[in-house]
Amino acid sequence: MAIISLxxxxxxxxxxxxxLKGRLLSICPDAQLVDLSHNVDNYNISQASFIIKNAFIHFPKGSIHIIGVKSEETPEHPHLAVKYQDHYFIGADNGIFSLVMKGDPQxxxxxxxxxxxxxxxxxxxxNIFSKVAAHISKHNSLxxxxxxxxxxxxxxxIRALIQKGTITGQVIYIDSYGNVTTNISKELFESMNQKREFEILVQSNHYRITKINKNYFENSEGDFLALFNSSGLLEIAINKGNLAELLQxxxxxxxxxxFHDH
Incomplete structure (x- = not known):
């Protein structure tokens, strides 16, 4: 039974x-269809890649992932089927595969x-992706x-910038709670931290966070907090609040x- 994510x-x-689901079930009647997300901002391959990258690794090997974001074929960006870490991905070669995949595809x-x-x-x-998914489902091959x-x-x-004891990162994803994920990794933070005191500055110098949480509940409701999420990236949030909306x-x-030297 094929597992096909959308x-x-x-x-x-x-x-x-x-x-699309009707066509897939017509040509792959035994397929299990799984919705990853259909709330990606229009044409936003960066947002889509973040969702796919953090979700597909929890699927069984051999799963098929259809990417329907900015999916039009052009001479520069043809339609591809890609095998990576024993998963199959179908979409347009517009850069999204490179954002999902850390290493070279198989x-x-x-x-x-x-x-x-x-x-x-x-x-x-x-027209195309459903038939390719059916082919892969049948032959387990490209x-x-x-x-x-x-x-x-x-x-x-976009990489976080290191300069004179400061990491400057950018928001790369905002979830439905208004929590913001940055491109600052736990490894980068720890390599710079060296047990020094630090301030996380949100919206210039107006909002400061001086500790890293392990869980949201360590702060009172309405308090700002920072933690490293399941993606291993720095997340800024408000306990039971919408940070992105509040701070625009x-x-x-x-x-x-x-980072501050003692």
């Missing part, structure tokens, strides 16, 4: 998701041998889908950590 920016309002195939239906040319998830490709189109994620934080908002 990530899109359709947000449940349109018929697209229902049509196999990259350009999708060229799948029959296209003229009436669905603007709907690649239905063979026959098209020619192999050596590398992926790469996007370089957005993707790429700066978060700084200043």
């Amino acid at each position: 990530t899109t920016d359709w947000q449940h309002r349109d018929y697209y998701l229902g049509a 196999e990259i195939v350009r999708i060229e041998n799948t029959e296209k239906e003229a009436q669905f040319l603007t709907f690649p998830e239905l 063979a026959g889908l098209g020619p192999t490709q050596k590398s992926l189109y790469r996007l370089v994620p 934080l957005d993707i790429n908002s700066d978060i700084r950590i200043k």
